[in-house]
Amino acid sequence: MIGAIRELGARVTAGVEGLGRVARFGGHLVGAVPRPPSRFGFFVRALFDAGVLSVALICLSGFTVGMVLGLQLHTTLTRFGAEEGLGAVVGLSLVRELGPVLTGLLVTGRAGSAITAEIGAMKSTEQLDGLRMMAIDPLHFVALPRALALTIAMPLLNGLFIVFAIAGAYGVGVWRQGLDGGVYLSGLEDAVLFGDDVGQSLLKSLVFGLLLGLISTYKGHSCAPDAAGVARATTSTVVTASVCILLADYVITALWGV
Amino acid sequence: MRLAFGKRTVFDGMSCRMAKGKIHLLLGGSGTGKSTLLRMIGGLQRPNSGEIRVAGHLLSEKSERELGEIRKGIGMLFQNGALLDSMTVLENVGLPLREHLRQPWPEIATHVARVLKSVGLEGVEGLLPRHLSGGMLRRVAFARAIVMEPEILLCDEPFSGLDPINVSRIEDLLVELNRKLGLTIVVTSHHMASSLRMAHQMILLRRGGCVAGTPEELASSSDAEVTDFLGEDGRSYLARLHELRSGSAS
Ligand SMILES: Nc1ncnc2c1ncn2[C@@H]1O[C@H](COP(=O)(O)OP(=O)(O)OP(=O)(O)O)[C@@H](O)[C@H]1O
Ligand SMILES: [Mg+2]
Numbered sequence: 001m002i003g004a005i006r007e008l009g010a011r012v013t014a015g016v017e018g019l020g021r022v023a024r025f026g027g028h029l030v031g032a033v034p035r036p037p038s039r040f041g042f043f044v045r046a047l048f049d050a051g052v053l054s055v056a057l058i059c060l061s062g063f064t065v066g067m068v069l070g071l072q073l074h075t076t077l078t079r080f081g082a083e084e085g086l087g088a089v090v091g092l093s094l095v096r097e098l099g100p101v102l103t104g105l106l107v108t109g110r111a112g113s114a115i116t117a118e119i120g121a122m123k124s125t126e127q128l129d130g131l132r133m134m135a136i137d138p139l140h141f142v143a144l145p146r147a148l149a150l151t152i153a154m155p156l157l158n159g160l161f162i163v164f165a166i167a168g169a170y171g172v173g174v175w176r177q178g179l180d181g182g183v184y185l186s187g188l189e190d191a192v193l194f195g196d197d198v199g200q201s202l203l204k205s206l207v208f209g210l211l212l213g214l215i216s217t218y219k220g221h222s223c224a225p226d227a228a229g230v231a232r233a234t235t236s237t238v239v240t241a242s243v244c245i246l247l248a249d250y251v252i253t254a255l256w257g258v
Numbered sequence: 259m260r261l262a263f264g265k266r267t268v269f270d271g272m273s274c275r276m277a278k279g280k281i282h283l284l285l286g287g288s289g290t291g292k293s294t295l296l297r298m299i300g301g302l303q304r305p306n307s308g309e310i311r312v313a314g315h316l317l318s319e320k321s322e323r324e325l326g327e328i329r330k331g332i333g334m335l336f337q338n339g340a341l342l343d344s345m346t347v348l349e350n351v352g353l354p355l356r357e358h359l360r361q362p363w364p365e366i367a368t369h370v371a372r373v374l375k376s377v378g379l380e381g382v383e384g385l386l387p388r389h390l391s392g393g394m395l396r397r398v399a400f401a402r403a404i405v406m407e408p409e410i411l412l413c414d415e416p417f418s419g420l421d422p423i424n425v426s427r428i429e430d431l432l433v434e435l436n437r438k439l440g441l442t443i444v445v446t447s448h449h450m451a452s453s454l455r456m457a458h459q460m461i462l463l464r465r466g467g468c469v470a471g472t473p474e475e476l477a478s479s480s481d482a483e484v485t486d487f488l489g490e491d492g493r494s495y496l497a498r499l500h501e502l503r504s505g506s507a508s
Binding site for chain 2: 037122125126127129130131132133134135136137
């Protein structure tokens with residue numbers, strides 16, 4: 001009994017300690033932003049790795065999700081005789097929820113895990129210590145450009161995802177189910193508001209990008225310096241970031257509505 | 259100074275001084291803590307207790323930022339090279355120049371080419387570390403350690419994996435750096451002949467502590483462990499070296 005309580009206590013303490021470490025890491029990272037020299041070249045390269053190389057995945061996934069939505073929602077809406085509402089429903093669900101969340105999860109798997117693995121491998125081959133011995137802060141040199149790149153790439157990819165999904169739903173709704181294209185588009189246009197819906201979408205994807213950037217670089221920097229450690233850290237990034245994204249999604253949605 | 263990783267004690271009651279402007283040779287069996295000691299001098303590893311001073315600075319009191327300032331005067335060759343594997347040789351060796359002196363790349367390129375030439379490498383600037391052989395890698399890492407002309411040079415196994423010509427090239431380079439620029443050099447090595455030839459002071463690590471002295475002192479030591487470590491060859495080599503030195507002095 002006592003042992004179980006002690007175990008629980010140790011778990012909780014370790015969890016809080018871990019949170020504290022992430023917070024301190026985040027603080028260092030933010031503090032490193034204005035410090036010269038600018039890492040613009042590295043930032044562009046990280047943006048290419050995280051953003052440009054994810055474009056194909058995001059487009060394809062977006063289009064597929066859109067097609068499924070078009071099919072499912074059209075069938076359901078027809079049951080209530082409300083198939084003209086397809087554009088509105090598809091647009092709102094994509095812009096407010098599915099776009100940011102699915103993009104967040106996809107980018108976590110595609111780019112977040114890669115960043116953790118890369119930084120972890122650099123740590124285990126003493127490359128980070130090598131940087132420190134050259135009086136170069138590895139946080140500033142390695143982590144910062146990658147975290148920033150994820151933060152910037154996420155809203156852009158989110159936009160891309162939504163556009164392709166809307167196109168996918170249009171394709172199914174109009175060409176397959178015989179809905180009028182004008183009705184679909186005008187329903188979409190009327191339903192989606194810029195300030196409320198697009199704003200929320202942007203905010204969500206920015207926050208998800210920030211979270212993923214922080215988590216993936218932190219896990220890389222703090223992993224055990226061997227192959228098993230890197231593998232664990234990579235898995236942990238995917239799990240932690242996915243859960244955090246889903247939690248943050250709920251929090252933002254709830255606060256936005258108030 | 260004391261250091262333990264969990265239950266494994268590496269150093270206990272270890273204490274030594276390394277004089278400025280001299281070449282120090284760190285000896286000791288595999289796993290006695292040579293690399294760890296170099297990492298501690300570089301401030302990468304903090305002792306559990308005790309203090310480490312480098313050029314008068316007490317490392318344990320310094321923040322990471324202040325350590326950075328101290329490290330600008332220290333060059334370190336890691337046992338595995340620790341080159342950045344996503345950057346070319348030129349970018350690797352030129353990185354400290356770029357970061358701290360803000361030199362433009364053309365200037366860096368000529369500087370790097372000169373340093374690479376001094377370690378016997380030419381035309382490798384555009385290659386990535388994974389395209390180099392083990393010995394080339396070590397020499398590139400060595401070039402990176404000396405490119406900023408530091409005051410203190412920490413070399414972990416600079417000779418391992420090198421052919422005799424390159425061993426003597428690096429050895430000459432170390433001696434020259436020490437003579438011309440007054441560099442303080444700490445070398446770990448199993449390459450007895452060349453290390454003994456250049457060392458001013460030898461430090462033999464053992465059982466958490468160390469024995470230090472000039473090569474001559476250690477050679478004439480009656481301590482069984484010291485004589486064992488140096489071996490018959492090492493001792494006779496030192497004796498011959500001693501004769502040569504005293505011969506040339508008189
Ligand atoms: N991060 C660490 N965690 C736990 N133990 C460590 C760590 N680093 C080093 N050690 C232990 O410290 C001891 C000294 O290691 P070190 O790498 O300094 O040896 P070394 O003298 O350089 O050996 P070699 O000649 O093989 O390079 C070893 O016994 C090793 O097990
Ligand atoms: Mg070693």
